[in-house]
Amino acid sequence: MNRIDSTKNPKVKNVKRLSKRKYREREQQFVVEGWHLLEEVLTHNVEVQELLIAENKDFPSEIDVSRLLVTVVTEQVMNEMSYTETPQGILAICRMPAQEDVKIKQRNNYLFVDGVQDPGNLGTIIRTADAAGITAVILGEGTVDPYNDKVIRATQGSLFHLSVIKGELEEWIDACNQVKIPVFGTAAGQGTTHSAIAAQKGFALIVGNEGAGVQEKYLELADQNIYVPIYGNAESLNVSVATGILLYHLKQSI
Amino acid sequence: MNRIDSTKNPKVKNVKRLSKRKYREREQQFVVEGWHLLEEVLTHNVEVQELLIAENKDFPSEIDVSRLLVTVVTEQVMNEMSYTETPQGILAICRMPAQEDVKIKQRNNYLFVDGVQDPGNLGTIIRTADAAGITAVILGEGTVDPYNDKVIRATQGSLFHLSVIKGELEEWIDACNQVKIPVFGTAAGQGTTHSAIAAQKGFALIVGNEGAGVQEKYLELADQNIYVPIYGNAESLNVSVATGILLYHLKQSI
Known part of the structure; x- marks a missing residue:
């Protein structure tokens, strides 16, 4: 399993940059944090490109990560990357979905x-x-x-x-x-x-x-x-x- | 006019403490920030005990401060006291109003x-x-x-x-x-x-x-x-x- 121990790792910088719209649009990526949102992206066909999990956390049994790229990070690295004040210890880098083809229909x-x-x-x-x-x-x-x-x-x-x-x-x-x-x-x-x-x-x-x-x-x-x-x-x-x-x-x- | 130049002034500490409920209840005081909320307290009979204004700000003509205790503070002091990331430069220490005597009435x-x-x-x-x-x-x-x-x-x-x-x-x-x-x-x-x-x-x-x-x-x-x-x-x-x-x-x- 991949591991990040240093806050200087370029991936840390990448996650932090993704807090900016310009960078999200260029990379066609976005970040979700926390267990609830991770479940939401996994059950709604959003492509998870990488999962970053704090070393003191475990995946609950209902989340199948067997086909996902998982990287374990130290708590310090998680705190550095996280957008929230109290990180849940789980963060997913997702591919931005293609814009859906919406049609205007009567009764909708x-x-x-x-x-x-x-x-x-x-x-x-x-x-x-x-x-x-x-x-x-x-x-x-x-x-x-x-x-x-x-x-x-x-x-x-x-x-x-x-x-x-x-x-x-x-x-x-x-x-x-x-x-x-x-x-x-x-x-x-x-x-x-x-x-x-x-x-x-x-x-x-x-x-x-x-x-x-x-x-x-x-x-x-x-x-x-x-x-x-x-x-x-x-x-x-x-x-x-x-x-x-x-x-x-x-x-x-x- | 009173003036505060140092972030070490005890009044700075007092305002910061008033961000905590316990301290607000003990002192029976609370703080409002910004011009709109200052107007709201002044027009709704809330007792303003002290107004703190940043030295680079002026009172608009529609706000009558002639009977209020006004203290001018440096921008640095205002930034230190303020609860917001982008302070408007005006802050009022108010007396907590007595709990109103509410009656339950039909049609209300x-x-x-x-x-x-x-x-x-x-x-x-x-x-x-x-x-x-x-x-x-x-x-x-x-x-x-x-x-x-x-x-x-x-x-x-x-x-x-x-x-x-x-x-x-x-x-x-x-x-x-x-x-x-x-x-x-x-x-x-x-x-x-x-x-x-x-x-x-x-x-x-x-x-x-x-x-x-x-x-x-x-x-x-x-x-x-x-x-x-x-x-x-x-x-x-x-x-x-x-x-x-x-x-x-x-x-x-x-």
Whole structure:
């Protein structure tokens, strides 16, 4: 079995570099940490190129590593590589999957994300879209990379459960128009209260950046703009909470 | 004007100590950082005991500091005291308000929080409760302290907009029974899908810990247990997202 004892080993540097989007895209690799996420990638056909395990840890019997490249590292090396404050002692270098071929179909549901920048928010949005049974999440320009480690952690594995792809939202809105599924834009106080909208068999919802919201050009292209009313004194809702309220309202009892 | 040039000044140590709950409770003080939160405390009658401003910053004209104790600090001192990675240069030491006297009334809405531990989640829950027009949030034992700096930041000021108090949830459920407002427990897959429940004029909702959920003893005391259905492959929803979906569903079109 391979072994790394020194924090100066080039592999340590490689893992640390993969915390940067540019490097992930160049190498077409990303890192997942922890036992739960390792199980998620293994059961969802993500190619694990190398497993790095701390020498004081063991693989649980339900994880079959017989066909995987496993490298044992010292605790110090694990701490140096890890993106988290309290490493679980397991880390996988994965091949970035090819972008899935998503088609817009009637009766399916889509979430378009316009420039969400906080990794925790995007991860929670993807997890919520998965829970709500959304077919695909399309990430527009300016949105944080879904292979960012904080995004992956916040998705709790949902990133590997549904199609999450990057795209030009204008083209995707157009694709919805062609199959005649309604596209809902969201803008605080603009358009119709969400509760006035009936549940939908097929739809696309656009959610936007934490500060600026959905760009005007997309709001203009949407069939209808909706918002969650504020009854109290908060200025707004967190974008992932608003996404949950809207997705579950639109899907309600269908 | 007072001035602090040295990171060894005892006030620096005091601010740093206030990041700990024990010390906040002993001193009955807490810290808010940044311009937005300073405005929130000033407009919501929180007593600001001292304002600490970095020497390269100025008060905007809309903030009246004439009756406040202001201390100018060097940038280095501000960086040392600050709880954030990119300090805005303004920090206020506030007196912890006395616990508000909350009464359970018909037609009002309450949120009971059982053991939510992540500060970001609790802050987002309080912000969401504010947006949904909830009357009061009661924090049961095991819940993170609302005066934790990460909670305050995630509330975006909502902590000062509605009553947020600590309490024994059993007593509060009892108080709801006495005025006959329904108490809804939440447990994944247990009870009734939320969408089967009609909107309510007055209600209390109990939400629970990120891993363990709402304690069994509270679920037994609830009038009804409800859950948000999972249509996809996510194991669960984030607790603040679930809280938003449930609060907005229960309040819907009332």
